[in-house]
Amino acid sequence: MGAEVEVLRSSFSEVEIVAAELDLDLRSSDEATILCDEEEPSASEFVPFVRSGCFADVGPRRLMEDQHIIIDDLAGQLGPSFTCPSPFAFYGVFDGHGGADAAEYVKKNALRIFFEDAEFPRSTEADEEFLDHVTSSIRRAFLLADDALADDCSVCSSSGTTALTALVLGRALVVANAGDCRAVLCRDGEAVELSSDHRPTDAAERCRLEAAGGTVDDAGYLNGVLSLSRALGDWDLKPPLTAEPELRHFLLRPGHDEFLILACDGVWDVMSSAHAVGIVRRGLRRHDDPSKCARELVMEALRLRTFDNLTAIVVCFTPEHHERAAATLRYCSLSAQALSQLKTWICDNAPSR
Template identity: 60%
Template sequence: MVAGTEVIHQSIPVLDVQYGCITKGIDEIVDISAATAVALAVVSPSSSPECRLVAPGPDAVAVDVAASELDSRASDAIPNVSVEPLQFVPSIRSGSFADTGPRRYMEDEHIRIDDLSAHLGSLLRCPTPGAFYGVFDGHGGPDAAAYIKRHAIRFIFEDADFPQASEPDEVFLDSVENSIRKAFLLADLALADDCTISSSSGTTALTALVFGRLLLVANAGDCRAVLCRKGQAMEMSQDHRPIYAAERQRVKESGGYIDDGYLNGVLSVTRALGDWDMKMPRGSPSPLISEPEIRQATLTEDDEFLIIGCDGIWDVMSSEHAVSIVRRGLRRHDDPERCARELVMEALRLNTFDNLTVIVVCLSPEDRSSPPSPRSQDLRQQPPRLRCCKSLSAEALCNLRSWLDNDGGGN
């Protein structure tokens, strides 16, 4: 038998047995799992001095339990063994893919940092694991998006007084949000001040930060972040387009207008960095703003991956469709880089008309979305196997050993 337990009438030293529980009054041999046997073995020795561990061999552990102890635990020893579950901590790995698509040139940029502490060194003390991702979808030329990619780390982690902490408490979270809002504003103003950037060039911006179990997404524009939780798509951002009722109302209140789905008849988004030809004079109210919307989520073991993509993806597929493609890909090859490419290929197949950029961030060391095989599922559902037979008396065992030592064992 495999990792079994022998419950016999008395201890027989001539046999090497695994997980042997010796008591009286029970003449059965019971097969239980190794985990169950160990659970029986670790019952507090201080409360049962007659329970002891011995090692008859390298692969066997014998547990002798007095009759009075086993009788009192026979029905409830296993249920009473409680192991406090470890708090979930994401194990982060990611992949990305970008393609010009049907456009003549590329205006998208992105940042992918799986280990923020290693990347920033002594510049930042933050909860671990720490990661940072960003997608910047330019318009009016590539200059604004390229500029934000080059300086995003400085804007967020240096210029915006990013907080230092080892644990993500409430004070830390509030400070992070304030720093990100400040960073978006600083980046917007920097585009206005840089004479090499055209005033008609702008970019949407979506950033995602992971600190321990905290996921924080900041978005200004129509890039999108989608979290897969137990196979379901959870949108971690809102597309800032004129069709969004809250944005349409804000635009009207700020003196702007919507013409054929475009802000002031020009721009398809209502939030962006840059585009200073629509924001001048500086400091005056504008229907186009750079302030991000920020959403938080506490990650759990149900969270599988995060998709971050520019609008070229979401113009032709839903969040649910994208999640299904990535889940299917992870079941096949467990490679987030290939999943990102498969999303881009699907968008091209669906005739997207824009540049394409996608980041796929896995939150576990290996794919857990694939269903278990029928055999492994059956094994998990089976209760511990029980086999019962009568025990042999000491005299019978001695006779058996004598028979094996003599001619009977040679045939």
């Protein structure tokens, strides 16, 4: 028998259940740009609150060849003369191979290459024209970094690195990738992959490699040497190997886009994008710390017996986790049986006086 009842006044008057209600509405396109067709009423005023954390581990390997960059306040690094929408943040994961030379070089020189040599545009508004200039500039930066690795005599010609970067410019997010690191956005609790894994076994990549004179063996290696189809450096394999990045940009949606994960293949070899998003969401609900979330991702990859170096970056776009902020109160009635059990539990657990 169901009935609404009055619960013991000395304990509490009502039972409140907190529930988060999320609207799932993801629009994407086959182009390099992912944009919302319709602006929400508050979207034009939305300014993301950027906070991030990272964690790296050598894993089962003898040497660490990964490098990463994490800059939440890029304007503070570049100086007041560098005009861009706020927030202005930059993140990168560089997974080296054939030694750490190439990854270390790119990390050390990234700010110069990306924001000086590549003639990064300046504007106070992240409109479509500005974002087109930004993507062109980032493409130039990848190719300039590739050329610089060839010219620097301290970097071995057989050393190379993948490169995955993410740039936050106000509401805009720009992701560039060459290699098999991966960027994954959490939108309404779902994993949205913002980059492709560039490997010779991918059908489109294989066609491009073979058209450029390369071969892909049964084990999935380019010219029997490298399990990548795009990378910086590795000049012994160019062409058909290319440093041409895949670029995507779109506008962050308030209340929908929760966080971004950037990680090397040591994570993705043993974990799906959805699994990783679930780990970070649960972590943010528990402790709301992106650094701890990045560590939890790496620890999970180690538990799953990854065989590579590990690097993970988590970038949050709100001061607190979306579910917590979107929570609303709901009420329920108790059956007579449930009420009786509740009263018994309260009496049994009441402190003695």
